[in-house]
Amino acid sequence: MFVSRLLANPALGPLTPLQREEQIIQFLHVNAAALAPTLSTPGFFPGASWSQSLSLLLAALVEEVDVALMPRLDEILDRMQFGFVALLRPQAAGGERVRSQIREYLRAVLRRMDARRVMTGPLAAISYGFVDRYCDQMWARKGYSHFELTKVQRLRLGRDEVKAMIEATLLLKPIVCSGSSATAGLAEHASGVVQAQYAERVVAAAREALSLAPDELIRSAANASVSFQENRYIEATARIAAILSWRCRSYQPNMRADRGADSPDKSWLSVARRNHRFYGFDVKMIDELYSIAAENGW
Amino acid sequence: MEHRQSFWENLVVVAIALVLIQTFLDDFAVVAGWAWAPREVLLYAGLALDVFFSVEFLTRLYFSFIRRRTGIYFWHERGWIDLLASLPLVLLSSGPAALALWSGSTIALGRASLLNVLKVVKAIRIARVLRLLRLLKVFARIRNTDSTMAQRHVAKVATLSVTVLIATVMLLGIAFSVFDVPSLETAYQSRITTLLAAVEGDLDRGAPIDAGELAARESSLLAVxxxxxxxxxxxxxxxxxxxVGPNDYGFAERGDFRLFFDLRPVNRDQSRNNLIYFAIIVVTIGALLFAYSxxxxxxxxxxxHVMTRGITEANYSLEVKVPRLYRDDEVFELARAYNEHYLxxxxxxxxxxxDGFDLSMDDVQGLLDD
Incomplete structure (x- = not known):
């Protein structure tokens, strides 16, 4: 009841289910001292310690969020075109089977709290149409990102297939949490980046669970958490997914720019440009996205 | 109490709107040559408004005094404008004009004091410029920005420019009058003086006075x-x-002759100047409100504002837009540091x-209380 009402708070209204969940978890941690006395009263969890109360609250929170999250994921997966799978690997399984396997994989991996945290940005990026928004412009400009996708990564795909692959990369970004040491690896890096060697191990481990998915996709999803500073050869789809994922982690759809302020995307990308080493972003790609945002008033 | 205060404040706003219309029409009517009846209405309306603003000033002064903030009201809340735009006008402009009307008297262009009388008339006209200070009262009530700092700065600039303009016009008017700087008015005075001297000479010599010939010589001569x-x-x-109203003509007596002169050309010239000042002030205030503000x-x-939000709100991370033209302004140097280092x-x-989140303890206090 308490969790339901927290989730229904108008301040969280426009956010995605996972953004709401993350906000509430942060709120519980930050306000532990103020909440603990009240939550141990008979009205909530009588006699329970703060850690016990927190565990119960988090379990209830996840259960409650999943009510909205799982249909949202299904909706996204149902809408996605997996035609790119056949174009990448002609002998691979059909799109429907890949879709089904990814669905099952996500349901499993999203039981982990760290995976849910990694999924916050990707879910928002897909939900708010960021892939469409920026990829359409990249394609129209035929600049750096387009070159990286088509010439360096050598994707022989059309625009819509590339967009679908980036969305699939985003959806599978939580595979970095599938390794046994994943949590420790993520916790060490506030920016969420993992080492390239670790990503290699994740790819090897994920091949089993995502046996029908093409290797390019799994590798792209794992490398979306690898710093471009560490590995200059990571896929362009992974680099785009990394940027959009971080962009949308804190994205507020109804945010309006004050008079005298730059637009939200332009501001975020400008800050990201200065922090590109910290987050492991490709600075040239950030520059191009910044130009797109500036030209379109985003 | 608040309702009553709001009623008075609204009444003052209405009065300010009316006084602007009256100020404009009062001079426009003279320039356009309106009949006396509507000009008489405008004269009484001017007196009523002058009295209203005098009462308003005295009331505000009284309440500021009993609240021990007279200095703040007078100097910082522009009580001095309220003063200059009220009592002096009753005493020097609309009051004497209305009194002259009630007593049926008109401006006597006496033998010795003709020049002095005209100077007094001119001083009264000059004082009318003070009415334009009321435009600042309108300005004070227009809020086209949320920033109190912007409002204060723009109001300061407006007050300074309008006051300087009015003070300059008044002081130059007085100086020109004292030093007899040639003008339409002095030329007019000179012509009348010459005519009256001729009449006096004829009377002294016992020569006949030909009224028609006098009228042909002086176009402002209305009647003999x-x-x-x-x-x-x-x-x-x-x-x-x-x-023709009482303020539109003057007369002079020589022997058993009485000569009436038309003062409307002089009044028209002064009103035309007033309209120019009015337009300058309106345009200045408009420019300050809609361009400078x-x-x-x-x-x-x-x-x-953007930097304050960025510093105080965890979730706010928009950059300050730095216009290329003003990038070297101190404010934008600070903004660049904010954009490039702080954010x-x-x-x-x-x-x-x-630590950036939208929920606060205030948001959930109700849930905890339940």
Missing amino acids: QREGRTLFSRFDSDYYARQ PHFALTVTDPL PMKDRRSAASA
Whole structure:
């Protein structure tokens, strides 16, 4: 009841289910001292310690969020075109089977709290149409990102297939949490980046669970958490997914720019440009996205 | 109590709107040659408004005194404008004009004091310029920006420019009058003086006075009377009743002759000047409100507002827009430091500590109480 009402708070209204969940978890941690006395009263969890109360609250929170999250994921997966799978690997399984396997994989991996945290940005990026928004412009400009996708990564795909692959990369970004040491690896890096060697191990481990998915996709999803500073050869789809994922982690759809302020995307990308080493972003790609945002008033 | 206060404040706003219309029409009517009847209405309306604003000033002064903030009201809340735009006008402009009307007297262009009388009349006209200070009262009530700093700065500039303009006009008017700087008025005085001297010379010599010849020499001569009998009249009685008010003419007596002169050209010239000042002030205030005020917001208050939000709100991370033209302004140098150093640092800190969130304890207090 308490969790339901927290989730229904108008301040969280426009956010995605996972953004709401993350906000509430942060709120519980930050306000532990103020909440603990009240939550141990008979009205909530009588006699329970703060850690016990927190565990119960988090379990209830996840259960409650999943009510909205799982249909949202299904909706996204149902809408996605997996035609790119056949174009990448002609002998691979059909799109429907890949879709089904990814669905099952996500349901499993999203039981982990760290995976849910990694999924916050990707879910928002897909939900708010960021892939469409920026990829359409990249394609129209035929600049750096387009070159990286088509010439360096050598994707022989059309625009819509590339967009679908980036969305699939985003959806599978939580595979970095599938390794046994994943949590420790993520916790060490506030920016969420993992080492390239670790990503290699994740790819090897994920091949089993995502046996029908093409290797390019799994590798792209794992490398979306690898710093471009560490590995200059990571896929362009992974680099785009990394940027959009971080962009949308804190994205507020109804945010309006004050008079005298730059637009939200332009501001975020400008800050990201200065922090590109910290987050492991490709600075040239950030520059191009910044130009797109500036030209379109985003 | 608040309802009553609001009623009075609204009444003052209405009065300010009316006084602006009255101020404009009062001079426009003279320039356009309106009939006396509507000008008489405007004269009484001017007196009523002058009295209203005098009462308003005295009331505000009284309440500021009993609240021990007289100095704040007078100097910082522009009580001095309330003063200059009220009591002096009752005493020097609308009051004497209305009194003259009630007593039926008109401006006597006496033998020795003709020049002095005209100077007094001119001083009264000059004082009318003070009415334009009321435009600042309208300005004070227009809020086209949320920033109190922007409002204060723009109001300060407006007050200074309007006051300087009015003070300059008044002081120059007085100086020109004292030093007899040639003008339409002095030329007019000179012509009348010459005519009256000629009449005096004829009377001294015992020569006959030809009223028609005098009227031909001086176009402002309206009528000549001798012992109450009209020897010459430029217009018929209906015209005088309809078009000419007590302030529109003056008379002088020489022997048993009485000569009436038309003062409307001089009044028209002064009103035309007043309309020019009125337009200058309206345009100045309009420019400050609609050009300078947005510029001030763009270059000062908006960047400060954005930076304040960025510093105080965990979830707010929009950059300050730095216009290329003003990038070297101190405010935008600060904004660049905010954009280039503070926000990236805040972002890294936020990623590390995950402290940017929308919920606060206030949001959930109700849930905990339940």
